[in-house]
Amino acid sequence: MxxxxxxxxxxxxxxxxxxxxxxxxxxxxxxxxxxLTAIIGPSGCGKTTLLKSFNRLLDLREDVKTSxxxxxxxxxxxxxxxxxxxxxxxxxxxSQKPYPLPMSIFDNVAYGLKIHNNIxxxxxxxxxxxxxxxxxxxxxxxxxxxDPASGLSVGQQQRLCLARALAVEPEIFxxxxxxxALDPIASQQIEKLMVKLKKDYTVILVTHxxxxxxxxxxxxxxxxxxxxxxxxxxxxxxxxxxxxxxKAYIKGDIS
Amino acid sequence: xxxxxxxxxxxxxFKGLMLFSLSVVIGSLIIIIxxxxxxxxxxxxxxxxxxxxxxxxxxxxxxxxLNAIVGSLLLALPATLFAYLIGLGISxxxxxxxxxxxxxxxxxxxxxxxxxxxxxxxxxxxxxFMILIGIGTSLIAxxxxxxxxxxxxxxxxxxxxxxxxxxGLRESAYSLGSTKFETSVKIVRRQALPGIIAGVLLGLGRGxxxxxxxxxxxxxxxxxxxxLNDATAALPTMIYHLYASPIPLVRQRAYxxxxxxxxxxxxxxxxxxxxxxxxxxxxIR
Numbered sequence: 105m106x107x108x109x110x111x112x113x114x115x116x117x118x119x120x121x122x123x124x125x126x127x128x129x130x131x132x133x134x135x136x137x138x139x140l141t142a143i144i145g146p147s148g149c150g151k152t153t154l155l156k157s158f159n160r161l162l163d164l165r166e167d168v169k170t171s172x173x174x175x176x177x178x179x180x181x182x183x184x185x186x187x188x189x190x191x192x193x194x195x196x197x198x199s200q201k202p203y204p205l206p207m208s209i210f211d212n213v214a215y216g217l218k219i220h221n222n223i224x225x226x227x228x229x230x231x232x233x234x235x236x237x238x239x240x241x242x243x244x245x246x247x248x249x250x251d252p253a254s255g256l257s258v259g260q261q262q263r264l265c266l267a268r269a270l271a272v273e274p275e276i277f278x279x280x281x282x283x284x285a286l287d288p289i290a291s292q293q294i295e296k297l298m299v300k301l302k303k304d305y306t307v308i309l310v311t312h313x314x315x316x317x318x319x320x321x322x323x324x325x326x327x328x329x330x331x332x333x334x335x336x337x338x339x340x341x342x343x344x345x346x347x348x349x350x351k352a353y354i355k356g357d358i359s
Numbered sequence: 360x361x362x363x364x365x366x367x368x369x370x371x372x373f374k375g376l377m378l379f380s381l382s383v384v385i386g387s388l389i390i391i392i393x394x395x396x397x398x399x400x401x402x403x404x405x406x407x408x409x410x411x412x413x414x415x416x417x418x419x420x421x422x423x424x425l426n427a428i429v430g431s432l433l434l435a436l437p438a439t440l441f442a443y444l445i446g447l448g449i450s451x452x453x454x455x456x457x458x459x460x461x462x463x464x465x466x467x468x469x470x471x472x473x474x475x476x477x478x479x480x481x482x483x484x485x486x487x488f489m490i491l492i493g494i495g496t497s498l499i500a501x502x503x504x505x506x507x508x509x510x511x512x513x514x515x516x517x518x519x520x521x522x523x524x525x526x527g528l529r530e531s532a533y534s535l536g537s538t539k540f541e542t543s544v545k546i547v548r549r550q551a552l553p554g555i556i557a558g559v560l561l562g563l564g565r566g567x568x569x570x571x572x573x574x575x576x577x578x579x580x581x582x583x584x585x586x587l588n589d590a591t592a593a594l595p596t597m598i599y600h601l602y603a604s605p606i607p608l609v610r611q612r613a614y615x616x617x618x619x620x621x622x623x624x625x626x627x628x629x630x631x632x633x634x635x636x637x638x639x640x641x642x643i644r
Contacts, residue, residue: 159534161530161533161534164455164456164526164529164530164533165455166455166459166460189533189536189537189538190536192533192534192535192536193535193536195534196534197530197531197534199527199530199531201527203525203527203528203530203531203643204643205528205531205532205546205549205643206528206546206549206550206552206641206642206643207549207641208641215535215545216535216536219535219536219537219541220536252640252641253641253643254641254642254643254644265531268535269534269535272535272536278534
């Protein structure tokens with residue numbers, strides 16, 4: 105990594121195990137700010153675990169042991185004394201299967217705003233509209249804001265989840281295969297949004313679709329069964345990978 | 360017999376058994392309701408609903424069961440409310456992201472055992488307690504006994520419903536920076552609402568129809584209770600007293616009281632379907 109690019113997230117000797125089964129082994133990576141970093145690798149190699157460690161979602165499981173450090177803007181977020189909801193607020197999550205909250209479309213976006221701020225009704229309306237517009241959903245839902253969110257299509261639900269995450273003003277977006285449950289048109293819409301997002305936010309994208317990573321990524325981290333094999337600018341990793349395993353994966357020998 | 364015929368025969372036998380089971384269940388329901396209506400409708404008069412038991416009521420003279428109707432509602436409704444509030448706290452606490460599984464499975468086991476305890480034991484337990492603290496049969500003692508009876512039912516039902524809320528939904532709420540309290544009460548509770556409503560109504564139905572737990576605790580009375588310390592009649596205990604009479608007319612009134620109880624339970628059931636539809640339109644399916 106070049107020294108003049110700001111590093112937003114850095115892990116040092118990060119190891120995670122579930123019930124004594126090691127999932128991540130001594131991971132040392134750097135994620136640059138305001139770029140899109142793709143984490144690629146075969147299924148089951150620990151990509152989602154790595155992503156979920158960044159916003160301490162792994163805390164929700166009782167059989168997880170984590171060691172090492174995860175530095176976000178220089179601060180180790182694995183410190184047990186930290187306020188976890190505040191850490192999580194910094195990072196928006198887009199999961200593989202979109203989970204809208206059991207509320208209306210409006211309330212889904214307003215939820216984050218209400219729990220973190222004392223916000224007035226007119227400010228709330230304006231902010232919700234802004235987030236829905238940024239997520240490219242406003243025109244489709246402006247006439248039915250108070251209808252249940254469960255009535256939206258899967259692609260619309262994913263965009264709603266994006267709008268909902270934007271409302272809490274995160275700095276980082278964690279995207280865990282956000283297009284794998286979507287049809288090609290909806291996938292394209294989400295990809296366009298991710299390209300737009302990376303101008304203002306740090307985006308970390310877990311994907312097992314190499315083509316998607318090639319299209320969108322500025323930096324790439326190749327993870328193979330819990331170990332980092334290679335990391336660097338996307339151009340370099342895809343056109344002239346340094347390690348044999350990376351070459352094999354990119355060529356399609358391992359999937 | 361070739362294999363196709365054998366499989367078709369198996370299928371038909373199985374369908375037959377299912378139909379038989381269905382008819383036993385529906386038949387029993389029809390017979391119970393039928394018996395109560397046929398025997399009770401003749402004694403059912405407007406007096407029964409609007410008047411309390413007057414002197415001589417139990418000897419075949421005039422009066423009604425208003426005291427029992429009011430007593431039943433005053434016992435079961437507060438008991439269900441308390442059981443719901445306590446039960447909600449317990450069932451939200453039992454979730455994987457809040458409690459270690461060993462602790463929560465122990466609590467669930469305890470609740471299952473409590474569910475199986477016969478209601479008369481709750482009555483006797485409360486009676487012992489009442490003697491210790493020096494209160495007599497009263498509305499408050501009856502409410503406490505019913506709360507204890509309904510608590511494990513409502514809690515376990517809500518717990519099963521809350522368990523089914525997908526982890527992905529909880530993770531989505533947590534990633535927005537929600538605290539455990541906010542996620543439990545604002546998100547998980549809303550998603551589990553159909554099951555919560557069903558559990559509460561199951562508990563209410565159990566409470567309003569139980570006689571053994573309130574026999575020693577709420578006592579019996581001819582009057583509508585004026586304070587928490589007054590003893591009170593309830594429809595199940597009223598039915599018991601009426602049916603134990605040697606006078607045929609009074610026994611008829613037991614059927615009429617049973618009919619009233621059935622109507623109350625049916626009304627609660629219908630209202631609940633309405634309520635469920637309205638309150639659960641936001642649930643993610």
